[in-house]
Amino acid sequence: MVLETPRRRRTRPGEGGLLREEILVAAESLLAEAGDEAVLTLRAVAARTGVSTPAVYRHFADKDALVAAVCMRVWQELGHAVRAAIESTDDPFQGLRRGAGAFVRFGLEHPLQYRLLMMGAPRPDAPPDARPEQEAATACLRYLAEATRPCIEAGVLHGDPERIALRAMTALHGCVALMIAQPYFPWPQDQESFCDEVARMAGLGNAALGEMSAAALTGTPTAGQFATAFGDWSRQLTGR
Amino acid sequence: MVLETPRRRRTRPGEGGLLREEILVAAESLLAEAGDEAVLTLRAVAARTGVSTPAVYRHFADKDALVAAVCMRVWQELGHAVRAAIESTDDPFQGLRRGAGAFVRFGLEHPLQYRLLMMGAPRPDAPPDARPEQEAATACLRYLAEATRPCIEAGVLHGDPERIALRAMTALHGCVALMIAQPYFPWPQDQESFCDEVARMAGLGNAALGEMSAAALTGTPTAGQFATAFGDWSRQLTGR
DNA sequence: GAGCTCAGTTGACGATGTCAACTTGACGCT
DNA sequence: AGCGTCAAGTTGACATCGTCAACTGAGCTC
Known part of the structure; x- marks a missing residue:
């Protein structure tokens, strides 16, 4: 056979x-x-x-070890795709946008690999052994973080580049992962343009978050309870 | 044993x-x-x-069928938690925020169940058989969509409630799912407040997306290529 | 050429999902 | 009251999976 x-x-x-x-x-x-x-x-x-x-x-050592090694390679492919997309333009905003697009497209075109990468059960392995794959993963994140830097310098985004990138990647991942694992969700016909909407939502939200961060976050950045920043947000947007 | x-x-x-x-x-x-x-x-x-x-x-019929049935019940629990959180306040913005918080907390507190729910391999089953679980899933989404409705009427959000909710849920899911499946990611110490940031990013982004949707989307809502809305965005935010 | 080392093989074990064939017990009918 | 029926459960088995202990045999060094 x-x-x-x-x-x-x-x-x-x-x-x-x-x-x-x-x-x-x-x-x-x-x-x-x-x-x-x-x-x-x-x-x-x-x-x-x-x-x-x-x-x-x-x-x-293990089947899990083999799967982890495969994951590392896929991480590298994904990272290269994102990096190439970012570097394909000089406009930093276009770059971010293309990076997000490459990320999404990779996931949608390689759903099995993406699920292996992102949705595999985390093995409680000793971190030292998982070092290389961890690096491949965070490298992908770093490309996005680097790409946000010029947008920060332009005064559009504010805050820690890695944190901004993490928030954005989180949203993109949610979009791809949910589309892959929950095909019966009421998705719009055009999934890719919906992903684009999410990417733009993340970009706009990140920008707005930075501009109002001093007002909204100060006083309640501690854990546990969700505070009143949503109210601040609505007040600001509705003109108080 | x-x-x-x-x-x-x-x-x-x-x-x-x-x-x-x-x-x-x-x-x-x-x-x-x-x-x-x-x-x-x-x-x-x-x-x-x-x-x-x-x-x-x-x-x-199958082990997968059993797992699917378990998933449906977890979906219902999740839906109830989100609904209860939304209804725990009269302020629509607070309601959305608490709903998002309940969603995130459920995932972080029940990682196994959440991964079963959201990251299980989609079985290529006949949709008619998967009907009930599909309903339980979309019911959860509908709660969020309903909660956005008053925010739309207040003039803060714009567009289709279900689509807004879908974008937001996508971001929340990404946050929870990535935290569960990729514990070695460079997460901030306080994961819950990071999730809150993502929720606020989604809220702000959704609001901004609606307000500039006419300008940014018209002309390029088709599939395939990511267009220039990111540039529009940066121009608007930087004051042209 | 003797001997060692280590990459790779053989054969087996326990556990898992699944199925075919058998058993059993509650219900309806006479 | 007695009996047949039929669905609910049981027994025993199979293929496949990950994994391990013991063995084989190249190719290098001395």
């Missing part, structure tokens, strides 16, 4: 990382070809690599 | 739905007690109900 690659020649000691690479591309292609994430079994990955199943354990 | 309920008396024909209820509460409590969603196995659920494993198949 599954075609196996002919038996591979054994790698010489010292270049043990070679098979690791092959396993990863096998897992990725397996995921890309099938429309179901259930195909990602150790046996299938091993068979496609032309190797016996337990051989995978020589390179990955 | 797992205590079994003493063998249950057989239900009479005609009230076959009785066991179904017991199975559902068993699954829910199982999920609530353990901190891991891997405990939700058919065998564990059956054992807790005091019934043999395949008996579950008399009431649920």
Whole structure:
């Protein structure tokens, strides 16, 4: 049923990382070809690599470790897409917008990979082991944060770039994730333009949030209860 | 290891739905007690109900069907929490804010249930079968949409209530989902107040989006490419 | 050439979802 | 009262999954 690659020649000691690479591309292609994430079994990955199943354990401690490694690669792809989109223009606002668009499009076009990345159960692993994937993830966030910097200098956005980017990415992620996982939601016909609306909502909201942050946040930035900034907001917008 | 309920008396024909209820509460409590969603196995659920494993198949076509049924109940809980929060005040803006807060708090306090609800793989089931859970989901959204209505009448928000609510819920979901699934992200120490920021960003953004929608959207609401509304936005905010 | 090291294999185990075949017990009919 | 019926549950089994212990055999070093 599954075609196996002919038996591979054994790698010489010292270049043990070679098979690791092959396993990863096998897992990725397996995921890309099938429309179901259930195909990602150790046996299938091993068979496609032309190797016996337990051989995978020589390179990955766990199935979760393998999945995490795949995730890291997808994170990098996503990061590159976002970065390229940002750098495709000189207008900082256009750049942010295109970055958001690239993020959304990546998610909608690779729903399986995106769900693996973003919706996988967080493994209670030791953080030191999860270091590289953590970096790949935050790198993607940093691209967005860097892109907000010129908008801050232009006086449009205010505050910490990383925090602004985190708020925006949060909204974008919510849009993509919900569309992927809840297809029966009452989505508009044109999902991409709805995502654009959300991106613009985030941009406008971030700008407004910064401008009124001193008034609205001072006094109630502590935890637990949601305070009265919503009232401040409505008063400001309705002209008091 | 797992205590079994003493063998249950057989239900009479005609009230076959009785066991179904017991199975559902068993699954829910199982999920609530353990901190891991891997405990939700058919065998564990059956054992807790005091019934043999395949008996579950008399009431649920599939494991996925059982999970879907559990999801529907969690949806209802979430919907009630949001609704109660909204109705806990007369100020429509406070109501929206509290609704958002309830949504976020539910997710952060019940991460397993939330991930089951929102991040489960969408089963390519026939929609007619998924009808009830779909309704429970959209009911939750409708509560938020209804809550935006007075804000529209006050002239603060503009547009379709459901669409406004959908944009806001999208942002809230992104915040909760990302916090649950990506704990290693550079989150602020106080997660709840960050969620509040996102909620306010969504509120402000929705308001601004409505006010400038005629100017920014007209001409480029089609799909595919992200256009120049970001530029319009920056020009408006910087005073041209 | 002897011996060591380590990448990879074989065979097995427990757990899981699922199914076919059997058992049982409450109800309706005579 | 007795009996047949039929749905509700049980038993036993299967394929598949992740995982592990024990074995094999290249290729390097001395």
